[in-house]
Amino acid sequence: MKKMFSKVGLLMLSAVMVGMLGVSYAGYTDILTVEGEVSTGSMGFEFMDTRKDRDFLIGLETDSGKFRKLDANIDFDGKSLSITDIGPIDFSLFESGNAKIFIRYSIAAADGRSVQRAATIKENDSRSSLGEIPLELISKTPEWSISGKSEDESYGCGSENEAIDAVPQVVYDLLPDTLGQFRATHTLLPNKKGDRMEGVITLDPADSQEILSARKVELSEFDLPDEVLKEMVGIDQLELSIQGCYGFEIPLVLDQFNAGGE
Amino acid sequence: MKCRKQLLLLITITALTLGILTTSYGYWTDQLDVSGEVSFEFRLPVINDVEMPKEMISEDLQPDAEPDPEPVPVPLESEDEPNSTLEITNEDLLESTEAEGSEADESAESE
Numbered sequence: 001m002k003k004m005f006s007k008v009g010l011l012m013l014s015a016v017m018v019g020m021l022g023v024s025y026a027g028y029t030d031i032l033t034v035e036g037e038v039s040t041g042s043m044g045f046e047f048m049d050t051r052k053d054r055d056f057l058i059g060l061e062t063d064s065g066k067f068r069k070l071d072a073n074i075d076f077d078g079k080s081l082s083i084t085d086i087g088p089i090d091f092s093l094f095e096s097g098n099a100k101i102f103i104r105y106s107i108a109a110a111d112g113r114s115v116q117r118a119a120t121i122k123e124n125d126s127r128s129s130l131g132e133i134p135l136e137l138i139s140k141t142p143e144w145s146i147s148g149k150s151e152d153e154s155y156g157c158g159s160e161n162e163a164i165d166a167v168p169q170v171v172y173d174l175l176p177d178t179l180g181q182f183r184a185t186h187t188l189l190p191n192k193k194g195d196r197m198e199g200v201i202t203l204d205p206a207d208s209q210e211i212l213s214a215r216k217v218e219l220s221e222f223d224l225p226d227e228v229l230k231e232m233v234g235i236d237q238l239e240l241s242i243q244g245c246y247g248f249e250i251p252l253v254l255d256q257f258n259a260g261g262e
Numbered sequence: 263m264k265c266r267k268q269l270l271l272l273i274t275i276t277a278l279t280l281g282i283l284t285t286s287y288g289y290w291t292d293q294l295d296v297s298g299e300v301s302f303e304f305r306l307p308v309i310n311d312v313e314m315p316k317e318m319i320s321e322d323l324q325p326d327a328e329p330d331p332e333p334v335p336v337p338l339e340s341e342d343e344p345n346s347t348l349e350i351t352n353e354d355l356l357e358s359t360e361a362e363g364s365e366a367d368e369s370a371e372s373e
Contacts (some may be wrong), residue, residue, distance in 0.1 A: 043292040072298075083298040091302045104294065118292070138299060146308055179302065202297060218311045229312050238308035245301050252294040 043256050044110040045118060047076035048196060055106035055198075057201040058086055063098030063244040070101075081105055085197035088243050091179075094205050101182075101203040108196040118197060130184035132206050135246040136175045142245075144171045146222070155235050163228050170221040175244040181206040184250055201250060 048057045058072040072086040083103065109116045121127050122152040144167060145158025157164065183206050188199040217240060219232065232238070 045292050045294065047294070079292075079294045082295045083296070085301065086298060087301040088303040089300065091304050099302065103298070105296070107294065118356060135300070148310075150307075174304070174306075215306055216309060217306060218309045220311050224290070226314070229313060232310060232312065233314055236310055238310050240306050240308045242304045243301050244304070245299050247299045248297065250296040250298075252296060253291055254294065257290045 042111075042114045043072055043118065044111040044114045045107045045197075045254060046078050047081050048106050048108040049076065050106070050196070055104075055196075056081075057104040058083060059102040059104075060089060060093070061100045061102060062093055063096045067102075076241070078110075097205055097207075099204065103201040103203075103240065105198050105199050105201075106183075106191075107199065115256045117194075118188065118256060120190065121186055121199075123185075123187055125187075128185050128187055130186050130201070130252075132181035133184045133203065133248050133250055135179040135182055135248050137175060138245045138247045140245045141167060142171055142175055143243040144168075145217075145241050146232075146238055147241070148232065148235040150235045150237075152223060153235075155231055157224070157228055157231075158241075163225055163230065168222040168224070170217065171242055174215065174217070175242060179205075179246055182248070186252065188254070199252070201252075203248070 012024070056074045056076075058070045058074070059067055060070055061067050070086055070089070073084045075082045076085070086101075089101075107118075119127075143159050145156060145160075147156040159167070182203040185202050186199060188197055190197050219229075219238065
């Protein structure tokens, strides 16, 4: 019994001593609580146009290296950029395979607290390739015209001619349903001020395009009224011009990996 | 039974892992869309294979020519129909001279 008491007493004594150590430690110290939140930073970019008609630009570079601005309607809403009525562009420029369509845009962070810069993409970067984008025919009424010249007069008829009621079926048949695949490349760099990022998308045909060059068309295929045909008598060098509308969609995936690095 | 439990556990863990990866990928990235419509012009030669009748072409080549005057009806001469002058007989002539003579007498009497 005496031996047992000594064991229990020793245990209680040690517990009291640990307690006293804790009290004395608290007496000599103080605890302050620090609460923090670690965040990776969310990404939310939107298309911006701070300099009217200058942040967005649609252009064409021909095989001779000349650059010209193209007419287009630009509409953007948050994360979607819609460019309509680009051109018309003479498709023969693409048959050599060296012409390119340029789309320049500008984006900025939608929220001041989110990441202000996305990772830069340079020309030689592996991320600059967006793959191949198909250009598909959009079901719109095509514009067409036939023009020609003889020794002493010139002649033209087409969509605007009142004597022709509808677009000839051969025009619909001639328009290709697709223009094939276009290579899309993308570069993205911060602007000089660093408050926005400017991107450039280029589209160039993946293969040499010879869509309509080999096709022969005869005037009788157009089923034109006699009063129109009468005026074409004696005109041998006739040329058909067709304008078709082709649509494309390009998804742009931005990331913040190495966003601040060069 | 034990195998089924392990399978369920594996599926749950895989689904959770994929969900976490997807969420974190979406958190680290952002996606924008660019869509466009380009109008392309194609040119190709047309062979003029239409042949018009000569009458249509000649009409077309003289658009300013004066219109033809209205056709004047020409009296037809036929054997069945006697000429109107031949219908006057000697009796008619006599009657007309008698009438002229009576008229002349009347005028003389009045004078």
